[in-house]
Amino acid sequence: MALSAIRPGCPGRPGYTRRHRTMRVWSVAAGVTLLAATACSSSGDESASSDTTTLTLGYYAAAGDPADTTMRELVDEFTAGNPDIDVEIQAAPYGDFFSRLRTQIAGGDAPDVWLSDGVLVDEFAARGSLLDLSDRVAGLNEDDFHGIDLNRTPDGEIYGFPQGAQTPVLFYNTAMFEQAGIDPPDENWTYDDLAAAAEQLTVDENGDGTPEVYGMRVHSSGFTESWWPMIKAFGGDIVTDDNTTVAVDSRESRQALQWMLDAIGDDGFAPDGVTTESLGGPHQLFANQMVAMIFGIYARSLPAISADVEFDVAPLPTGPGGERGNVAIVNSWVINNEAGDEAADAAWRWIEYFAGEEPQTRWAELGEAIPINRAVAESDAFLNSDTAPAGKQVFLDALESSEDLGVNAVWAEYTGVLNENIMATLDGGADVDTALAEAQSKAQEAIDRFYAESS
Amino acid sequence: MAQSVVTGRASQSAARPPAGVDNRRSRRRKDRAWGVLFASPYLAHLLLLMLWPLGASLYFAFTTYDLVNPPEWTGFENFTRLLSDNNFWRTLGNTAYFAVLFVPAQTILALLLAVALNQKIKGIALFRTAFFVPVVSSWVVVAYVADSMLNPRSGIANTLLDWVGLPTQDWLQSPALVIPTLAGVAVWKGVGYMMLLFLAGLQAIPEERYEAAKVDGASALQRLRHITMPGVSGTTFLVLVLTLITTLQAFEQVFVMTDGGPNGASELTVLYMYRQGFEYFQMGYASAIAWVLFLLILVLTIVQLRLQRKWVHYA
Incomplete structure (x- = not known):
């Protein structure tokens, strides 16, 4: 804009006069004003009319x-x-x-x-x-x-x-269950039933040791559908005292993580982190029919429907303490x-x-x-x-019996710390005890920093 | 455009007959006003978009500032927190590791490519363009291509390894491999630009030197070692300084490719800073990180400037 405004009447050209120069100054000034006006216009249009x-x-x-x-x-x-x-x-x-x-x-x-x-x-x-x-x-x-x-x-x-x-429930692929001749999950399912079915649903067609279809997704960076409800189902807590005290370092959490590690490792019915990422990430697995079951929130219906997956949902299974760990x-x-x-x-x-x-x-x-x-x-x-x-x-x-997801003023920060440490154990690199202790102290630090400062 | 206007004006005034002193003074004043007017967009940019934020961030570094409420002065609290923040030191370690792999790899490869492409053979422009294409592509595009090539199950990288009988790798998913992999991808993206700088440097080396060396019986390797490398040492210095600075400021690549994963193994300092500021409402702390990083870059650059006297020859 400013450039094209300068173009006519170039100095040094024949016919260039004082009047031209004055005009040129004005046109430059106009250009600059216009630019400034455009930059400010986004905040100046509130007074459209008094009745709207x-x-x-x-x-x-x-x-x-x-x-x-x-x-x-x-x-x-x-x-x-x-x-x-x-x-x-x-x-x-x-x-x-x-x-x-x-x-x-x-x-x-x-x-x-x-x-x-x-x-x-x-x-x-x-x-x-x-x-x-x-x-x-x-x-x-x-x-x-x-x-x-x-x-x-x-x-x-x-x-x-x-x-x-949104609340996680158990999504299952009805076609895969039928094919394997397994009764669909119901409200009486425990984590043992889940593991038994998942093992049966895991298919390694070519026998190369790497299944083509896994029974269940356990490893997910989206912890609402992974370790959070699982730890709660095993009787553990993540945060207590109006979500200001981190309580994740417990025997119950260790048991839950052990169940997850077994699923990924020895039992082999759940893909590990690398496989999950290779197959397009945790939220693609069910829609791509790479796993028969996931814990999924309502929004996971959309990609599954788009991919023509035959599926239904069941309540989350109960853990050793009889809890389902519903969160919303x-x-x-x-x-x-x-x-x-x-x-x-x-x-x-x-x-x-x-x-x-x-x-x-x-x-x-x-x-x-x-x-x-x-x-x-x-x-x-x-x-x-x-x-x-x-x-x-x-x-x-599930919604009726749900607790919140540990929300507080530093939710993203403290759950980020928890997730990083817990995922590090699930990826096989970190010791469960050390990781949980580290997760607890670091997450608590983040919470205390905010609440100590603001009190 | 602005330049041609200025030169046009200068030549015109030179052609005019000399005028009185007063006239000259008022003209000078007018010229100065013109100068300020022409420089005003840049000055406005400098003041509003660079100096002001710079000053603001320096101030924020000594406050707690959550973006919602006004900053509160806390003195050196952010800096003392930094000292004991293991995560910060870990990200700095990751960044250093990335730099140690990336800077020499890119510089050496860029020089070798420039030497190889500094020849008068048919279709040379095609090769030069090929190496330059990743430079002009956005990181999102490069990340997408790299991601699919590095997919542990279906990527071409593992297919090739498998084909020659080597074990396949979890490139971006393994905490041990993720930084070297990222450095490799960064070289692929950035090498073309540095190659171009080297090409310009190479073309400034007089052809006679090579001819003389050939007459004296110097081998290709000796010519590279004793003519080319000293000849482009000025360019090499520039490339090293630029590469190190961009490395310490690396953000986009990890933001789009790994988001710092797996489990923080590729979390570089700038990504960590971004999280603190834009995800955790801790703009004061983020500003402190920015200033510490700035000081680090400054020190490293000064060290490089000092060291250059020992090895950089300007012809």
Whole structure:
């Protein structure tokens, strides 16, 4: 722009005059001003008209993903029903969305309302970026929705309203079970039953010692579907005292990890880390029919359905202590603490809209999340829909008995420490006792650093 | 464009008849205003996008700053925490290991390739382009290609090993192999650029020296050792400094290829810093890491500058 503005009337050319020079200075100045104006324009368009409120709405989804498409359709329907609200969408893939969000918050430029991964609500709330929704939630009938309690802080505040729920259950490939002549899993299954079936389902056709199909996935960097529920099923704890005391270094944890190590090693019914990565990562195994069973959250239905896998779900098996270790993540809408009253009201209207029957049904049909609207979750349309899995009630039962995933203000940091140490033992490099001790002390350090500083 | 405008103006004023002193002074003032105007985009860039963040990060390094609430001054707390942070030292160790493998490998290979491609043979441009293609590709693309080549089950790397009867490897999944593998991929991506620098250096060596050496009966190896290498020692120095700095700042590659895995074995310092700042809300601590890393790079570069006197010859 600035360059093309200089081009006419080049000095040194015949006919170049003082008037030209003056014009040139003006055009350069105009160009610079224009550039400056473009740079500032992103923050200057809030005063569209006094009777409409502009609501900036953030969520994570890959562009063109079915979730992205559906969300945009729902936004259109929302604005059609609420002509006084203009919605400005800010969407990005998961990782980008959250790293950008943190810098947006620093710059005072975060969306008015955004979809938060359930485990991150506390992180943002504890630092004061979220609006307390307790009063607004009090105006609703809490029994109409799943997951509100999981978002309640120890002090009783609520900073996120459920958008969709996730809880791991046992996914199994019905065709593989039939072929092997094994009865499908049921609510009476224990970890021993799981191991026995998984061994039978492991197939090494060419006899080279490397199975082509494994019975069960055990090794996964996504610990919601791996060591977290397993340790709990063996009677262990990860964090206690309102999620501020790490308690993972226990006999029960060692037993759970030993069960996992046996599955990967001696029993050989679960792929190790290298095999898992070679086959495309932990979340590809079930959809690619490389494993017969996984612990999977509701969202794993989507890739399995897309790949035409015949599958169903069963409750998590019970561990030696009779526990299943059910945990849940409630992805939630949160409102920016910096949003003005009008924007906050508009944001709450969006949240209420999304919790309604139509949007919840649409979202569930995607295979993305368990509806948080109980009426929808218990409706015939959801429970007996044509899309797999047939046993959707299993998710609802698991959700009822779920604990949260140890959420606190430093969730990403402390679970990162735990995961790294535990995965190091599962990869065979680290001693279980040392790793658990290290995991516990380092994770506790991260938690104490925050809570000591803020108290 | 800006350059041609300036030179055009200069030649024009030189052609004008001499004017009075006052006139000259006002012209000089005007020239200065013009200079500032033309430099203003760069000055604005320097002030707003470089000096300001630099100063801010130095300040943050002495605070706890969670991006949400205003920074709180904590003095040297971040730096004392760094000293006892085993994870930080581990990432620094990983980075050093990466540098020790990558810097010499890339420099030597780039020189050898430049020598090989510094010839007048048919289709030489094709070879030069081939080595340069990874340089202009983005890390995401290179990572995707490398990932599929290095897949332990289906990648071509293991297929070849298997074919010649060698044991296959878990390239990116083995904690012991991941850094050497990453260094190898980084060489593949970066060698073309350094090769180009060497090519430019090689072309500055007078042909007569080689001819004289040939007449004196020097072998190809002797010519490489005694003419080429001293001849490009200036370029070698530049390549070493640039490579070491980019290595210590390496981020994209591990971010897209391993995310620091398996189990932290390839977590380099900048990735660790990124996590602290952008995932764990600890921008103060991340800034402290950045400044320690900067000081390290500075010291290493000064050492390199000092050492160059011993081996770099400028013709």
